Amino acid sequence: MIAEFALALLWLAAALALLQLGLGSYALTVRGAQFLPAVRPVAVAQGVLVAVSFALLIVLFVRSDLSVKLVAANSHSLKPLIYKISGTWGNHEGSMLLWITVMGLAGGLIALLERRLNDRTLIATLAGQAFVSLGFYAFLLFASNPFERLNPAPAEGNGLNPLLQDPGLAFHPPTLYIGYVGLSIAFSFAIGAMVTRDVGPTFARAMRPWVLGAWIFLTLGIVAGSWWAYYTLGWGGWWFWDPVENASLMPWLAATALLHSVSVLATRGALKAWTVMLAVVAFSMSMVGTFLVRSGILTSVHAFAVDPERGSFILALLAIYIGGALALFGLRASTVTEGSRFHLFSREGALVMNNVLLVGILGIVLMGTLYPLVTEAFGTKVSVGPPYFNPVSAIFVFPMLVIMAVGPLMRWRQDNGKKLINLMAAPALALAVALALVVLFAGDIAILPLLGLIFAAGLAVASILPLWKRNLRRTPAHIYGMVLAHLGIAVALAGMAAESAFNTEKLVASEIGQTHTVGPWSIELQGIDPIAGPNWTALEARLVTRYGDSATQTVMNPQSRMFSSPPTATSHAALLTRWNGQLYVVLGEEGDDGRWQLRLWWKPFVPLIWYGGLLIGLGGILALVGRTARDLRRKDQPEYEPVAAPADPKPVGGREALA
């Protein structure tokens, strides 16, 4: 019964989305204005219904209701509870339902909370969002019904891919999805503002929390995904330029650019058309990402829908949304009023340059990701990996880091450069010191890691400078957010560069009792023990490790696991973290002579990659909280004075009073 009820709710929610689109569009016409107030409740109801439907799918998974096809295909009654729940979105249908749920909830939230934006623009936004949702409702209901029954019900489910049975991974997909979907909200805002010709600071301020939120989730999703790849794949790498990873990186790059341009629009009233364009690009990247991951055009652990029909469906949606948005942009671009002017040597100018560089990196990643697909259509199979991505993106990354260091210290409108030169002495010194240290102590390392290390040092110092000579108590939270996020980039960069510069690795076939050294570590294989988990058995190595001359010994237990349902073998690496790096050990197979294969890595400072990533996310959260608190305080103003926010340089014209 639950499945049928949930499916009915889903149909009802789809009908409400259709109503939201129709009513919203009609309300925007001259005659339909009386319907304007009716759109918000519809959006809220739609959000609630689809959320309940998704909650019911979770219930079905928790109960292991095997008469539902999706549950039977992806769950197993013996699975731990957390993986029963995460199994809900660890498959194509469930993940699409999650997508539409997040969209519905976001629409409902906008309808409930957004009070600053011009009413007509808000309704146009909600209608735009309903339009985007409808495509996904159609996709779910016609091509991937999650509530389909299976008759007769099987005695046991198929289980979930063991690689996905990992606590970090349980939350990685929903995090990324919320980020993707958040960009769809930015897209809807852009559509709404284009429809009502209302691209201005108020629009930017309404859109900013959603862009920030999406960007935070994307950041954390990427950090979690990279961490997951690092310690579950057992390959010792943290980023493989796999198309699926790129599918999450590209929306992040676009969202980062959008985040910065939306700030310029909100505070300075400039970069109007550019911001709208970026909102379209960012959502396009979400759709491209979804297409790459879900269409089955790539085969990886992520591609559960090996079904060309579904791929075509997503591609069609992509074409409709993006084509429509670009057409609308073409029609309306000329009516977007001129933004405030600025000198190129100014904070705005630096942000424009940064935006261009970010979009350039995005283009490089996009081309590298799509190139194999294109050549394959012509019969040539290629793969594109680090030898392309690393050096080519570096051409754009390093100039971007320089601008990141300088930009926040510049004045709006125009900077005379005098103060800037004095301030930049400190980061330049840090860079020089780092260079001297690396040359003196590290010997010869490759050019990219070297540049990475010294730029990280310079950027770390430069990122803190915006706080120089400021009253720290009265500095608003979003400034701290920016400082933290930029510092996070420096920290992550230092980790990446250190990992590739100082990594040491050893591959051995070890007898029991034998001791090996890697970097400063000595590692003794004491024994191999069989152990059992809830749905797997494993061989576990007992490794006693010692750092340098230290008296402390630490036992590490890498495993090679055999899962029963579905039958799969995975390798489970063991990690030992010190302040200055990580020891990473993997157990291989036993040879005919009784020796065991061990792969040992000493990775100095590698955890900085993820600490940096977390700092970036934390910076985003600070900015979001600070901005939202400020906006909420200001929200009351228009109710007392029926004029646009003071920062809006544009005449309000014959527009209706603001809501």
Place this chain on the structure above:
Amino acid sequence: MPSPMKAKHQRLVLISIAFIGLLAAGLIAAYALRGQASYFYTPGELAAAEVEPGQAIRLGGMVQTGSIKKQADGVTIDFIVEDGKGTVPVRFSGITPALFVEGSGVVAEGRMDRAGFFVADNLLAKHDENYVPREMKDMTSADVKKVAGTVAQP
């Protein structure tokens, strides 16, 4: 320099900067892709193609039955990859993927050395029941059955 500039002038400058930046990115990417993309060969194709030793390529085929030989160091293996039209000897040092077995499919990433050995940095074998390296999908149907018998979910 007059500042701030005239509105139209400024818009033009910004558009030009963006355009030049993106064009540069596109051109650099296109140029680099020609040189850095690593091509995929089957043993039969590799014999016909002239591949420089040291050039990064990927080699895909079946692991010949009875060909896996472990070297004395305990971590290096030699094996032969075949596709019915040719064979290539491969050397790999490392922990082999769990599903790397004789008679099964494999994609090796690496390069040819001067002695005619393919030195692999990485082996991709069947990862789990749903995973098949993309390149293996186009093998002959008999091979596909062996390699990818359980690709599609029921």
